[in-house]
Amino acid sequence: MDEPLVRAVSVARRYGASVDAMRQATFEVHRRDAVALVGPSGSGKSTLLHLIAGLDRPTSGEIAWPALGPVEVLRPQHVGVAFQGPSLLPPLNVVENVALPLLLAGMPEPDATTLASEMIGRFDLDMVGDKLPEELSGGQAQRANVARALVARPALVLADEPTGQQDRASVQRVLDVVIAIVEQTGAALLVATHDPAVAERLRVRWSVSAGELDTGASLWSR
């Protein structure tokens, strides 16, 4: 078996003196995993994604990225994150926002722009490529956000409620594109969602409740 992309042992995250957003979570994420993180609001799903992305540090326990390297070297081609909140850079238009991870990874601008344009096309955003984030609808901004997470073909894709502002038809289209890309690249996919329709599309379901992560019940291999 190949090295895991992420290995977490007894990871906990506490905010302040009393808020345990994540308690004693132990898990591994491998290539081609497709995991739905389900649980009620405030249960700790986003915290877990931030810990996996290396954006937040655990207050106890250990988390590592054996197949990717230490947290300091994590780059857009390693981890792609689609955030839950509005996270497009306001001064950049859609193409520039989507191309940004490629540019940060060192790709020349013309190539990055071409790839970004192709990617936004797959999310039906061709018509708004030169629009600024504040000129987009909530659904368009969310799709651009997901496109940006995928554009650098990362080994690990993390998406936090990526379809919360999409209509039913769009949800399926977005998922089709995301799943197609991760299958094509062999990336692992973790999606935090409330939507059963989204969770159903992924092979593995982890549940989070009051900071407790339960990965055992449905830990069936692909």
Add this chain to the structure above:
Amino acid sequence: MVALRWTAGLLRRRTARTAGAVLGLALAVGLFASLGVFFAATKSQMTRRAAAGVPIDWQLQLARSADAAAVARTVSATPYVRTALAVGFGDTTGLRVSAGGNVQTTGPGRVLGIPPHYAATFPGEIRVLLGNGIGVLLAQQTAANLHASIGSIVTIGRSGLPPVAVSVDGIIDLPEADSLFQSVGVSATAAPQAPPDDVVLLPSVPWHRFFDPLAAVRPDAVTLQYHIKIARPLPADPAAAFTQSLALAKNLEVRLAGAGLIGNNVAARLDGARSDALYGQLLFLFLGIPGAILAALVTGSVTAAGAVRRRKEQALLRIRGATPQRLIGLAAVEATTVAVAGVGLGLGLAAVAGHLAFGSFRFGASTAEAIGWLGAAAALGAGLAFAAIVLPAWRDARNLTAVAARSEVGRAPKPLWLRLRLDLLLLTAAGLSFWRTSKSGYKVVLAPEGVPTISVSYMSFLAPFFLWTGGALFAWRIATTALVRGRGVLAKALRPVASGLSGVVAASMSRQRLLLARSLTIMALASSFAVSTAVFNSTYSAQARVDAQLTNGADVNVSTAAAAGIDPNVAARLRTVPGVTAVEPLQHRFAYVGNDLQDLYGIDASNIGRAATMSDAYFAGGNARAVLAKLAAIPDGVLVSEETVHDFQLQPGDLIRLRLQSATDHAYHVVPFHYIGVAREFPTAPRDSFLITNMSYVSRATGSAAVPNLLVKAGGSPGNVAAQIRRVLGGTTGITVKDVSHELKATLSALTAIDLAGLTRLELTFAFLLSAAASGLLLGLGLVERRRLFAIASALGARTRQLASFVWSEAAFVTTGGIVIGAATGWGLAYILVKTLTGVFDPPPAHLFVPWNYLGGVATVTIAAVVVAAILGVRATRRPAVEIVRDL
């Protein structure tokens, strides 16, 4: 309760924003209030110095029919009269001295009867040259005319009575002869009367013995005056002091009921000082107001840097049901907090700055003025805080929807002024206004002598005002144009800083053009303020030195009143004194041009420039070297004043027949000269009419090579060199050694009367602070307000270097653009200010003086502030704050 919580939240969560606003406001209030201190210090200094320079405040001249005893009683009973001494003025038909078979005579003159202690009561009125100042004293020129000295018997002619003879006890100089012999009661607009050439001072007792009989037969030939010192202090404001001294004099005249008229010397001196005060006011308007406006703009920009976030906060409050009134109320609470802290800090800053710069904690020349300044500064602070915080909140609450208020980067339409090209129109208007002011001869302050009202040509303000505002708007245009149309060029230019991200950095900057244009404009204004103030002040200080040199003649002036002049060996001895780099003689004579007696200076035209500054501004045509070379080449050439050229309708090359006194027979003889050019100023020369010619020609024509002045160029400190010379000349009698630093302190021209040194320190300090604030504070706060943007980029995998490229690119753009545009505008402003305020420069400067060290220091501080802000910004973005990541 909500307001309290909001304030607490602001202080805790928006500390940088609030502190930045307080700091900006403190700078604005501080600068404004400091200018109050400047005015207080300057005005009271002007009044003090003007009044102190007057030996006799009033000369009360008795009417012929007046009862002298009654007048004396009235004068002594007048409360504001501190001292009054009676002085007699008698006309003489001529003076005569017989010695060794030679008889020397003079024309009509004046004989004064002075009481004991007169010289001690009015110091400065009589300068003793020979003797102990007691007894019969002969004026220096009279002694020269009569070849008289101590012990000589002088016969005083009396009209209709036999002459009387007196024995000379001393030789004196009357430095204030113009005012002493003024025609009391004559209109100020009448042509000034020259003092008499021949003057004798007698003690009161003999004078009465000689002239009381004359008064009986020729009452028109004798007058009696009371010389009066009035009570001090006068009001600190020269204009108020002038008005008060006029009013008090009129009061005494009324008390005397026609028995006497007052020659008001102190009012005449204050008359000049009040126009100097007005120049001070102009300096405030030209130099101080832009600084205060700039500080206000910095405050506005600091608060505007948080406008997006504030708008979002307000939008959230609105979504949760806050009414517009509540939103405005909360903004008012924030404004009040900032105003109270900013005004308090600003006034403290002003007090400290005032103390350091002027040695005064006062805020005004009077208590009422102090209250006025404090009130105005506090009102300015409060107004600024409300304008910067409440006004946008009110506008947003009225006009913006909650959704629109949450937007961060809009495609803002071009402002109307940009579409109307207002900046270009203003710059054109600045050029036209300046041209118009220059056509009027830069007459900014109009203060007719003796008239209580003075006026300022406020039109002259238009050129610098238009240039300042036009320059600021132009900076905005350049910034936005470069960010929109020059995006490609910008991306290329940023490649060294941003490498592969240059395109996206340029795009990001282009979309944030309003923020960047504002920062660049403020930076340009700060640079322009620093450059214009520093260049103007340096030019002013340099001209003060030139003015002092002009009055003193050179770094050191060695002079004698002796008719034989300075021993020729002295010059050779001085050349060996350590620190002396050049010694040049300056000959002085009197010459009649028609009936007009003028000072004539004989020089060695080829070498005079080695010892004394020969500014181009001294000569018409503006080329000192060429004019002096021409004079050296034409032995009988003469440079005359413009007034003489005009009065006598001279053309270059015209023969002028001057009358000079011969050393052999002491009579005036015609000497031919040729008019070759115009001299406007010359070292030691009076400000009106004088003549410059070749020393060798004068020596030949008059039969005397006597030189009363040696001009000395000092290699080091003029004061030290003067001290060395005094030591070397120790035993030589009748020689006076003066250095330029003494003159710099003593000169009472408009130039030095305004304490620009203090203003300079004050303004340059504020320019320093404002430049640092405008650069570091704005950039730093801009970065703080965009933490979320950098957190997202960081979360997407941006390395520190890549995040830094955004920061450094913005910093480089704002700093480079701001400094370059600001320096150009500042230079233009300094040029216009120096030209427009020509009245404070005497002589006008040949060129602007650039204080490179100071400007280098400001640039270094500005760049350092930017670098510090950028480094802190980069450090803050390196690891995104947990609360921002949680918000993503």
